[in-house]
Amino acid sequence: MHEFSLAEAIVRACEEVVQANGGGTVEKVSLRIGELRQVVPDALTFAFDILKTDTLLSQATLEWETVAAVVRCRQCSTQYRPKDVFWECPSCGALGADVVAGEELEIVSITVAGGRDGD
Ligand SMILES: [Zn+2]
16 A cells, blocks of 8 residues: 555645646656666556546556666675565675665656646
8 A cells, every 4th residue: 555655745846746736737746766666567557547637637647668777785785686675795695774765755746738847
């Protein structure tokens, strides 16, 4: 159900932006979602399609790019792509790392009918 709260936040944020910019019908919403958010694409689209009903986004499609996860070893500062829930450094074998990328959750752009873009 994680995707429902996410979709709800997206719809609400987009409505606020569009209303603040004079209103209109949203055609497309572009997002960046980090891999570590573990969003299920089909579930997010499903939730979005339900929640957008009767909002400024009722005609909107959702698209996003996934940002690959990158973490940095706390021991030797090697950056690597974590493979599973245990983040083991490929260089020194230490467990534990800080996230460099992969936790993004951003609205990149909102396309409103008529050709105006807002963000
Ligand atoms: Zn290391």
